[in-house]
Amino acid sequence: MERRSFLKMSAAMGCAATVTGCNSGSSDVNVVPPKPPVGDEVQTWSSCLVNCGSNCPIKVFSRDGIITRIETDHETNDEYGNHQIRACARGRSLRSRTYAPDRLRTPMKRVGKRGEAKFVPISWDEAASTIASEIQRIASSYGNKSILKHYGTGAYYGFASSACFDRVLNLNGGFLKIYGNYSWAQQNEAAAATGFASTSGSSLTALYDSDLFLGIGYNPSEMRQSGSGEGYDFLKALEANANLEVIMVDPRYTDSMAGKESQWLPIRPGTDAAFAEAIAYEMISSGWVDTHSKAFLDKYCVGFDKASLEKLVAEFTASGDPKKTQYLPYIDVEDNYRNYILGEGKFADNGPRTPAWAAKICGISEANIKSVASKIMNAKAPFIVTGAGVNRHANGEQAMRACYMLSFLTGKVGQPGVSNGALPYQGSLNRAGMSGGSNPVKESISFFTWAEAIERGHEMTARKDGIRGTADLDTPLGADIKAVFAINSNALINQHSDCNGTAKILEDDTKCELIVVCDCWMTASARYADILLPDTTWLESNDLVNDSYASGIMGYLVAMKAAVKPMWESISMFEMGRLIAAKMGKEAEYTEGKDEAAWLEELYQKTRTNSANTDAQPAFPNSYAEAQKIGVFRAFSKTPVLALDSYINGGKAVSTPSGKVEIYSLSMAQKGKDWIFNPNVKGDYITAIPMYQPTWEGYDDEDTKDDYPLQLMGYHTKGRTHSSYHNVPWLREAAEDAVWMNPADALGRGLRGGDKVQMWNDRGTVELPVRITPRVAPGVVALGQGAWYQPDIARIGRSGHPIDVGGCINTLTRYQPSPFAKGNPQHTNRVQIVKA
Structure with missing residues (x-):
């Protein structure tokens, strides 16, 4: 999209984001131009901290403690190199998301079966006491390796982040660590085995x-x-x-x-x-x-x-x-x-x-x-x-x-x-963050194998399961996971593979005995919590955040200032950690004698000091309070960065055993011979050189072609970042949730655009509209990932499971860790589709 077209689209979306709204019944959007309130509004800076990789700054306007409207950055002359950091439709919908009906308003505890979302309100004192006593009991009974802090990227806070829970759990003796992530697990390992980082391409x-x-x-x-x-x-x-x-x-x-x-x-x-x-x-x-x-x-x-x-x-x-x-x-x-x-x-x-x-x-x-x-x-x-x-x-x-x-x-x-x-090199400004402390537990599992570790963690090994940190390849982890902390994470069910299979594991509370979910909304994963903790949203938070990991060549920092006070009984993760630590008798160690304001000032001063040692740096004022008034600090460098420049042109060896780029990977050769693989899983092996591997449910898998002739792939819809923002009605209208199908495939099924279809395989069934388009290859169907899992227990699909009317792609994906990274192969699926 050209910049001019983007401006037109942004203007239309911005109309919907004003407090007065657009006249949707008019045939001419210019009949009633939006008139934002003026006068006694207070303007502060916040940021959209969702995991898209950019952390765009957001202008927040409020009056009498109520957010009235949202704007994006328009502080510069908008010439490339000094351009505006404009938020997309997601960031511009933050007012709607902050005031969403499904906001978590108070701590709650489960009273029904896991997954039924039956909860009763409790006090913060009870929530903190329960969590403190339970993690102490579980650590004492099963060991600290039985406690897992789940993978989660729903909020890229700088200060009051999930590191606060690291801090608490480490004060309790540590927790089982994870390696890898749902986005880049296999490419990170593949690139490292070759001799570089997966994001080390040229700028x-x-x-x-x-x-x-x-x-x-x-x-x-x-x-x-x-x-x-x-x-x-x-x-x-x-x-x-x-x-x-x-x-x-x-x-x-x-x-x-x-x-x-x-x-x-x-x-x-x-x-x-x-x-x-x-x-x-x-x-x-x-x-x-x-x-x-x-x-x-x-x-x-x-x-x-x-x-x-x-x-x-x-x-x-x-x-x-x-x-x-x-x-x-x-x-x-x-x-x-x-x-x-x-x-x-x-x-x-x-x-x-x-x-x-x-x-x-x-x-x-x-x-x-x-x-x-x-x-x-x-x-x-x-x-x-x-x-x-x-x-x-x-x-x-x-x-x-x-x-x-x-x-x-x-x-x-x-x-x-x-x-x-x-992937191309990205510029970024560094910012200091609060340490999660030292974790005495040395073992770690792949982020993707956590549900399996609930059932068989005690026997999982490096040789078979990729466990890291054990004494040797055959020393078992020695503990099943008994407690899970899902912090700003919807990967407990929604973003993980095989939602129905995962739900079955989570529903049995004799296996995993404690699930704590900290979030702002009643997500699909929040429904499986034993204890629910309501976090503050970004617009209610003070923080210091950078531009994240994929913000392009422009580096920037945002000094966030809360536009409104925390609503209902929501509190920051720093404060949650303090309450739990206090119940453990560890409050002094947790806070180090500093409240939130003192921590933020200290981290800001460290950021200023560190930035002073870099070539490209913005001018930072003396205090965090002064920085909050300015809001956004940016630095840009047009100097091209070349991939492997220090190696090819500078003579610095790469970090492989040979010191060279390894077409023949020594680490993959070693693991390919030493590790154990499943001979019944097509493609479950490791080779030293890059080789095309036919796999289960791949294009050339004859075992599944007849029953499930279509290849299903996921993509990142513009109406969500992963599963974040799914609960914003504006975005559900703006970005259609439908499965894309080529006209050639639709014709044989008698389908027309907009028809409601059922798409299924052995793992589940989803029900949603179909979009007929030549923009997807024949034999392939594509579904935007991140829609919230919503099984209708009154309706059983062809797979034998409740039909997912939420349209979550992971209802259909298979849990099968990849051979080398033990990562998620969630684009490898076969399905069938019929008109509902």
Whole structure:
């Protein structure tokens, strides 16, 4: 979307956000122009701290303790580099969200069956006493490893964050830690095994020097909508480089295309690796790699061919270093990338990874694959990005690595205008935060395996389940999870896989004996709490927050000031932690003698000191109170950041066992041989080199094709960030919750746009409207993730479970940890659809 179009849309959405509202019955929206109140309003700064990666500043206007309207940032002249950090429709709806009917108003305890949402109000004294006594009892009875603080990103606070609960639980002797996350689990591990971070790509300003952009599952215009976010940086880069050829590979025609692309290649979900391997075949078999990039691969990478692995074996053997020699038994020199792609040596039976082979799998024609390969080879500065959607598949780790290979095969990584395949670098201003304290518990589990650990945590090991921190591969974790703290998290049920299966585990309170949920609204996960704690919303909070993790090149800080007092009996997480700590006799250790105001001033001063040591810094006033009056502080740098610059151009080794970019990953080779996998799960294995892995419920899974012929993939709708904002009616009207279906698939089912359909598989059934559109590939259906799970117990679907009338995609997704990262493969699903 062009900036001018964005302005028009924003103006329309802004009309709905005013206190007077729009005249929706009028045929001309200009008949009654919005007139915001003026005069005795008080204006403060807040921020939209949802997990989109931007933390946009928000102007809040209030009168007599009531929020009257919301505006976004319009403080600058809005020239790129000094531009306005404009919030999207979500941030602009914060007044509606703050005053939502389902706000949690008081602490509550469960009185019915878990999941029924039957609660009675209790006092804060009772809530704190119950939690304190229960975590002390559970720690004493089962050990501290039986207490888990769940993964949650519903609020990116700077100070009064979920770290307050870390602090409490650590004062109680610690808790079981988690690693990974629902967004990037597989790509983080895949990138690290290769030799870099998954977000260490070149900055989008490097695109100014590029002549080809290849985006594989890359969609910043829908993912990063902020007026200062990655989506805007992407648009400005395209605007600045009018000759840039843009090729987008995605099962959906997204708003990141919308006429800005040169070519859209619709691909079948989970087949990205096959597409990448066919391009690699063209580059290698033609002799182009030998002529143009072999010297680069020999110098900076390991595992491209047999000779590079033989050299590595000789170097490790000669070193005598146990940290290196431990990998020697795991190196198979015949197991190299060149042999695999060409179908030679030990891979002769596999056959070469030709465009003809890949076309049958990925759905992109042989001619188009060859065309992309030719363009990459002829480009002077190809910029390749692999989006995070590729990693949320059953074969996500190797799919990401297969796509990363394309950048390295060019031999141009480290040059202007070139990236390494990873997500683009983001600028950010640092801010100090309150420590959660030291956790005596050393073990950690994957964020994704927590529900399984409720039932069999006592026997879970590193070798089978990826447990970290145990004495060896076979030492069990030794404890089932008996208490869960879900803090600003809807992943307890809604964002986790297999909602119906998870609900069955949670409903049995003899397994997990305590579930504490802290949130602002009665989310799907809040319904499963034993104790509910009402948090303050952002507009009721004082805090110091930065621009988060994906805000683009502009770095900024917001000094938030509460627009209104906390409503009803809601209190901040800092205060919740203080109350619980007091009941444990640990209040002094928790507060360190400081109240909220003192903590905020201290963290602000640390932030000022740290910022003074950076090159790009805004001018901060002397006190936090003064900063609150100003609100927003920004810093921008147009200097391009190049991926792996310190390695390619600076000689600094990367953090792999070899110190080089590992096409043959030593850590994956080791785990592939040492770990135990399930032979009954198709695709459950680890290889040392990137390989296309056919998986359960993938495109080529013959076991499920007949019953469930459609591949279901999720996407990030503009009306929510994950599940946040689902309870705002304005956004439900603005961003339709419907399953996308290609006309060819709809025709055979007799479906028309707007029909209500049922979509199901063995795990569940959802009921929702269908949108017929050519913007999704044939054989694929797409559903925006994050809608709240709402099973109708009076209606049983074809799956044998209650029909989910909320339309939550995770009613249909499978719980099956990925092989290497033990992450979530939530885009790998097969379904059937009929008219309801």
